[in-house]
Amino acid sequence: MAEMRQPIESGAPDPKQYMHPTMVKNYGKWIYHSHPKPGVLFHQAESGDKIWTVKAGTQRQMDVYTIRKLADIADQFADGFVRFTTRSNIEYMVTDETKVEPLIKALFDNGFPVGGTANSVSMISHTQGWLHCDIPGTDASGVVKALMDDLYHEFINCEMPNRVKLSTSCCEINCGGQADIAIIVQHTKPPKINHDLVANVCERPSVVARCPVAAIRPALVNGKPSLEVDEKKCICCGACYPPCPPMQINDPEHSKIAIWVGGKNSNARSRPTFHKLVAAGLPNNAPRWPEVGEVVKKILGVYKADAHPWERMADWIDRIGWPRFFEKTGLPFTKHHIDDWKGHRATLNQSAHIRF
Amino acid sequence: MAKKIQATPMLDQLETGPWPSFVTGLKRLAKDNDMMVDLLGQLETSYETRKGYWKGGTVGVFGYGGGVIPRFTELKKDGKPVYPDAAEFHTLRIQPPAGMHYSSKLLRDMSDVWAKHGSGLIAFHGQSGDIMFQGITTANVQPAFDELNEMGFDMGGAGPALRTSMSCVGAARCEMSCYDEARALRTVINNNLDDMHRPALPYKFKFKFSGCPNDCVNAIQRSDMATIGTWRDNIQTNDVHAKAWVNKNGMEALVNQVVSMCPTKAISLKKIGEAAKGDGISTVAVNDTHCLEIDNHNCVRCMHCLNVLPGALLPGKDRGASILIGGKGVLKIGATMGTMVIPFMKLETDEDYEKLNELGRNVLDFFAENALEHERTGEMIDRIGLVNFLDGIGLEVDPNMIREPRNNPYFRGDDWDAEVEKWNERQAG
Numbered sequence: 001m002a003e004m005r006q007p008i009e010s011g012a013p014d015p016k017q018y019m020h021p022t023m024v025k026n027y028g029k030w031i032y033h034s035h036p037k038p039g040v041l042f043h044q045a046e047s048g049d050k051i052w053t054v055k056a057g058t059q060r061q062m063d064v065y066t067i068r069k070l071a072d073i074a075d076q077f078a079d080g081f082v083r084f085t086t087r088s089n090i091e092y093m094v095t096d097e098t099k100v101e102p103l104i105k106a107l108f109d110n111g112f113p114v115g116g117t118a119n120s121v122s123m124i125s126h127t128q129g130w131l132h133c134d135i136p137g138t139d140a141s142g143v144v145k146a147l148m149d150d151l152y153h154e155f156i157n158c159e160m161p162n163r164v165k166l167s168t169s170c171c172e173i174n175c176g177g178q179a180d181i182a183i184i185v186q187h188t189k190p191p192k193i194n195h196d197l198v199a200n201v202c203e204r205p206s207v208v209a210r211c212p213v214a215a216i217r218p219a220l221v222n223g224k225p226s227l228e229v230d231e232k233k234c235i236c237c238g239a240c241y242p243p244c245p246p247m248q249i250n251d252p253e254h255s256k257i258a259i260w261v262g263g264k265n266s267n268a269r270s271r272p273t274f275h276k277l278v279a280a281g282l283p284n285n286a287p288r289w290p291e292v293g294e295v296v297k298k299i300l301g302v303y304k305a306d307a308h309p310w311e312r313m314a315d316w317i318d319r320i321g322w323p324r325f326f327e328k329t330g331l332p333f334t335k336h337h338i339d340d341w342k343g344h345r346a347t348l349n350q351s352a353h354i355r356f
Numbered sequence: 357m358a359k360k361i362q363a364t365p366m367l368d369q370l371e372t373g374p375w376p377s378f379v380t381g382l383k384r385l386a387k388d389n390d391m392m393v394d395l396l397g398q399l400e401t402s403y404e405t406r407k408g409y410w411k412g413g414t415v416g417v418f419g420y421g422g423g424v425i426p427r428f429t430e431l432k433k434d435g436k437p438v439y440p441d442a443a444e445f446h447t448l449r450i451q452p453p454a455g456m457h458y459s460s461k462l463l464r465d466m467s468d469v470w471a472k473h474g475s476g477l478i479a480f481h482g483q484s485g486d487i488m489f490q491g492i493t494t495a496n497v498q499p500a501f502d503e504l505n506e507m508g509f510d511m512g513g514a515g516p517a518l519r520t521s522m523s524c525v526g527a528a529r530c531e532m533s534c535y536d537e538a539r540a541l542r543t544v545i546n547n548n549l550d551d552m553h554r555p556a557l558p559y560k561f562k563f564k565f566s567g568c569p570n571d572c573v574n575a576i577q578r579s580d581m582a583t584i585g586t587w588r589d590n591i592q593t594n595d596v597h598a599k600a601w602v603n604k605n606g607m608e609a610l611v612n613q614v615v616s617m618c619p620t621k622a623i624s625l626k627k628i629g630e631a632a633k634g635d636g637i638s639t640v641a642v643n644d645t646h647c648l649e650i651d652n653h654n655c656v657r658c659m660h661c662l663n664v665l666p667g668a669l670l671p672g673k674d675r676g677a678s679i680l681i682g683g684k685g686v687l688k689i690g691a692t693m694g695t696m697v698i699p700f701m702k703l704e705t706d707e708d709y710e711k712l713n714e715l716g717r718n719v720l721d722f723f724a725e726n727a728l729e730h731e732r733t734g735e736m737i738d739r740i741g742l743v744n745f746l747d748g749i750g751l752e753v754d755p756n757m758i759r760e761p762r763n764n765p766y767f768r769g770d771d772w773d774a775e776v777e778k779w780n781e782r783q784a785g
Contacts, residue, residue: 004418005502009553010510011546012521015453015538018462019528028527028536032597032667043529044667051529061490063381064467064476071460071467082463084456084480086522086573093529111376127483130402131395132427132447132490134410139402141378142370149373174686175483178577206729212688239687245411252406265577267569268660269619272576274691286403287366309613310664341690 020081020093022051038158039114040100052100053091054078056112057123057148057155060088061131061141069110077103087123087165089116115156121300122155124148124166127175135242136170137185137255138284143168146288147183150297161307161316164300167263171249172237178263180313181296182275185284186258190234191247198226202244210239257282259295262314273314279331295331302328321355358390359441366403367396385476391491392475394439398431401438415446415494417501420553423449423511424497444493445475449486449512450504451520451545454538455528456481465507473500484562485522485573486512510549516730517555518720519562521545526567526585532662533567534585534675535703541565543709544583544716551720558727561720568671569659575683576694580733581719582680583712588700589672590652591662593640598668602642610642614661622654623661640668676702677712681719681745682734692734697746699756715749722748752782 016024026045033043041053059066070090074082077099078092085091090112092103104114116122124147127133129140147166154160167176168183176182198204204227208216215233219226227247229240238249249255259282263275278299282291306328307316317325326333339347361383370379382399386392398409415426425447429437437443452458466487470478475491482488487509492500501511512520521544524530526537544563551557564575567585575582602610615623626632631639631649638650650661652672662669679701680694698715702708719733726748727736737745746753 005498007417007419007501007553008505008510009549010505010508011549012451012510012542013453013508014542015455015457015528018453018459019455019457023457023528028533030527030529030531030533031670032531034666043531053529057376058480059376059378059381060481061378061381061477061479063385064471064478065384066376066381067463067467067478067480071463074460074463080460082458082460083525083528084452084458085525086481086485088480090480113374113376125483130399130408132410132425132445133408134412134427136408138406139399142367142403145370145373145375145377145379148375152374172686174691177483177574177685178691210688210730237687250407255406263577265571265574267571267576267656267658268663269617269658272571272693274577274693284406286406287369309609310617310660 018081019083020051020079022049022095023093025049035118035158038120038156039104039117041117050095050097052094052097054094054100054103054107054114055085055089055091055116056107056114057116058088058090058112059141059145060123060126070112073103073106073110077106085116087116087125089123113152113156115158117158119158119160119162119164120155121151121160121164121166124168125176125179126168127170129170133170134245135238135250137187137238137250138170138257139286140168140170140176142287143183143289143292146290147293147296150293151300154300160300160304162310162312164303164313166296172239178265178273178275180261180263180275181299182260182263183292183296184258184260185255186280187236187238187249187251187255188281189251189254190229190231190236191238191240191249192251193227193229194246194248195221195224195226197246198244199224201246202227207240207244207247210243212237212239216240252284255284256280257284257289257292259292259299261299262317264312264314266312269310269312269315270318277337278325278329280336298331299329324355358386358388358393361386361393362397362400364396364400367400382477389476390441391445391493392442392477394442395445395475395491397439398429398442401431410445415497417498417511420511422514422517422553422555425449425514426494442491445491446494446497448474448489448492448497448501448504449482449484449514449520450489450509451512452481452485452487454521454523454541455525456485457528462507466504469500469503469507473503484512484519486520511553513552513555513560515555516557516559517553517561518545518548518551518557519560520552521563521565522573523565524567524572526565530567531667531670532570532585532659534587534671535567535583535677537565537567537585539709540583540677540703540712543713547713548717548720551724557720557724559730559732561723561733563716569657570663576680577683577691578685579683579694580681580723581716582683582694583677584680585671585675586657586678586700587672587675589674590636590638591650591655592670592672593638594668594670595641598640598642598648598665601665601668607643607646610648614664615648617660619658619660620654620656622651622656624649624651638669676700676704676708679715682732682737684732684734688730689735689738692732692738694734695737695742696757697742697751699754718749752778
């Protein structure tokens with residue numbers, strides 16, 4: 001057997017070798033930006049150098065033909081350099097303003113919508129789903145494709161009060177992250193345990209330790225060491241499933257979808273916030289999840305009409321209050337909206353403040 | 357020419373509509389790639405049954421203990437994979453250039469490697485910031501990695517390990533940048549690669565680097581140690597840009613969208629000549645008669661006014677970063693936000709970056725020694741308290757670390773005088 005090749009532990013590469021030369025030249029020396037139109041940013045450096053950025057949406061999960069097409073567009077229209085944003089949008093930088101419109105046209109002509117800047121709805125930050133995850137309750141790329149088709153107009157235009165960031169997650173671990181609107185699988189039944197497999201597949205003490213509500217305990221079932229779940233305590237979070245696949249939490253019927261709003265990581269105006277539950281029990285209705293799209297569009301429509309300029313979803317709700325949010329969106333308010341997790345009393349209205 | 361693609365009536369419905377379709381991309385690959393033919397078959401089955409069919413396992417490259425996400429199909433009939441050419445469909449997590457910059461040549465070179473060894477499907481990028489090369493057999497993992505590694509790219513993190521990091525566009529193209537984000541990322545990550553490539557931590561550990569409090573890479577919610585740019589001195593101003601903005605948007609917009617939305621009421625509209633002067637005050641003329649007066653000592657660096665008035669207001673010149681510890685996702689105690697442990701540190705000189713590197717190493721070491729199995733840093737602090745954590749990494753308490761002091765009497769205070777003495781000494785020093 002040939003000698004194995006030792007890896008070169010080079011770590012994160014220096015970006016300057018792949019960076020637009022005008023960005024290298026003016027690194028750390030930018031002094032101004034503006035937003036000429038949806039999908040286009042303009043930046044100016046201390047030196048007087050100018051650069052235009054054109055942002056376009058991608059499907060994130062890209063075949064090499066799509067990637068080569070994006071590279072061709074970079075060479076033909078945009079100096080041969082690109083970068084990706086954290087939401088999988090691609091950005092082309094040009095130093096010649098006359099290149100902006102042909103670049104926009106080339107992107108649209110090849111199916112890449114130009115937009116996602118400033119007060120638009122940007123691409124959805126998402127996970128792997130059925131395509132590649134080992135514990136998915138739903139798909140990710142498909143949900144995102146269906147939703148972005150619905151929200152296409154809001155991506156290529158800037159008509160929202162402030163920027164809107166969305167995420168989807170195919171289980172409650174929420175790899176998609178916090179967002180103005182987050183779409184997350186919510187299981188509604190305890191795991192179904194295959195007791196024949198637990199002893200061989202699962203490290204039982206660590207599975208017991210994973211449960212946030214201490215509902216799992218070791219048990220002998222049919223003479224075999226296994227685990228059992230106190231179904232009255234179980235909150236159906238699915239935390240036991242990754243370390244113990246025989247505790248199947250995914251259910252085609254009972255794994256539902258919940259909608260959360262008001263997450264924000266920026267410090268602008270209010271402190272960063274976590275998103276809050278507003279709807280649940282929506283069906284996991286592949287391939288286009290129309291019920292989810294309806295709720296998302298309803299919330300966005302009310303926000304668009306009612307929020308003041310620069311108010312993010314969280315800022316808007318903070319101003320109008322939660323009762324009015326439920327009233328304006330028409331979403332039902334249930335006992336499940338009232339938190340009962342650790343620290344929950346801080347989320348209650350500890351005042352006589354009421355809006356009539 | 358690959359084998360025949362079976363009917364995919366469910367996935368076909370994701371080829372309609374204006375947004376780019378990943379299904380169209382999968383089908384394009386499947387024309388000459390049996391792995392993608394079978395991947396489409398399994399994915400269509402998932403859409404029909406609403407179930408996932410992948411399980412993990414152990415696949416890696418020589419010399420490393422992590423970075424490959426193994427996937428073996430569980431969709432079997434009589435013990436045999438229904439879609440044998442996608443029975444192994446692993447992912448390589450590869451660290452991107454900091455800030456996610458690419459030349460067209462680099463994109464083509466990466467595509468060529470993946471078309472040769474893998475499925476031809478690449479995600480730019482995963483939620484931790486990796487380039488995800490998706491779909492490869494166990495046998496091809498090593499040669500694919502070798503080629504990417506020779507191109508200057510290294511494996512990312514997976515499992516209980518230091519994870520691949522992210523930094524914002526920052527200094528490369530943003531006037532809000534308060535330090536060299538890419539340099540900070542590469543300093544901290546590339547000095548701790550052993551913890552990435554040989555997973556031995558209690559659980560995952562993430563660093564993220566945002567150049568200002570807009571926090572475009574979501575460091576506060578998604579990283580165990582967040583480095584977020586900020587500045588100590590006064591906001592810089594530019595009358596030309598401010599007047600142009602007001603000329604275009606009007607005085608009402610300035611009042612309603614800037615003055616009224618300042619969270620600490622640190623901005624006032626004043627007649628020119630009547631604005632306060634002196635330490636901590638910035639003024640910027642918005643027309644011939646009026647100016648904004650900013651009380652910088654009461655500004656919390658939220659970024660709102662800078663975002664609304666680009667160029668007219670800019671971060672000060674005395675720039676650096678705040679460090680926040682303990683951000684994480686849901687499991688197991690609920691999502692936790694990073695909390696302030698260092699209000700300000702300079703990030704200019706080699707020594708400054710070395711200090712950041714030492715801090716990162718210190719926090720990693722404390723985490724490695726004190727966290728329980730499968731416990732994130734935020735959960736550990738939840739369990740032991742912030743003061744014990746600060747003691748452990750050698751940081752002094754600071755009122756910037758809290759939103760408010762404790763509201764219960766349940767502490768043992770017989771060392772009160774000694775603690776007061778420490779505070780007085782630090783204030784005098």
